[in-house]
Amino acid sequence: MGCIVLSDELLNKAVKLHGHLGPFLVLGLRMSLKARELLGDKPEKCVLETLNCKPYLCTADGIRTVYEECTVEVQKRDGLAATFVDSSGKSATISVKSSLIERYIKAPWEKCEECAYEVMRSHDSQLFE
Numbered sequence: 001m002g003c004i005v006l007s008d009e010l011l012n013k014a015v016k017l018h019g020h021l022g023p024f025l026v027l028g029l030r031m032s033l034k035a036r037e038l039l040g041d042k043p044e045k046c047v048l049e050t051l052n053c054k055p056y057l058c059t060a061d062g063i064r065t066v067y068e069e070c071t072v073e074v075q076k077r078d079g080l081a082a083t084f085v086d087s088s089g090k091s092a093t094i095s096v097k098s099s100l101i102e103r104y105i106k107a108p109w110e111k112c113e114e115c116a117y118e119v120m121r122s123h124d125s126q127l128f129e
């Protein structure tokens, strides 16, 4: 199974699906790519634990962009974490650092794209717990 990289093509696909570019959309992409790395397989299901409103839900479209066949279920909870499960039942949970969530929630709308590129450039260790 080849590894998927966060290419411009993938980013463009996400923006087309979602309608705009923002940090939470890119976090969804990054979480999905990390899940693939941890599972070594395509997930079948994803439980996204976060608040049931924007911009948290932008993350769900990021996940749907990478895994079109994956069912994304939202469970209401503070923070931003996703548990990906593959066909064999193996799972991987990825949590976004709360300091990062706070920072992007507070960012003004005009900084949205700038924040998105920042997420793209960040290392996994800067994004996830």
Ligand SMILES: [Zn+2]
Residues within 6 Å of the ligand: 018, 020, 022, 025, 054, 055, 058
């Ligand atoms: Zn959005």
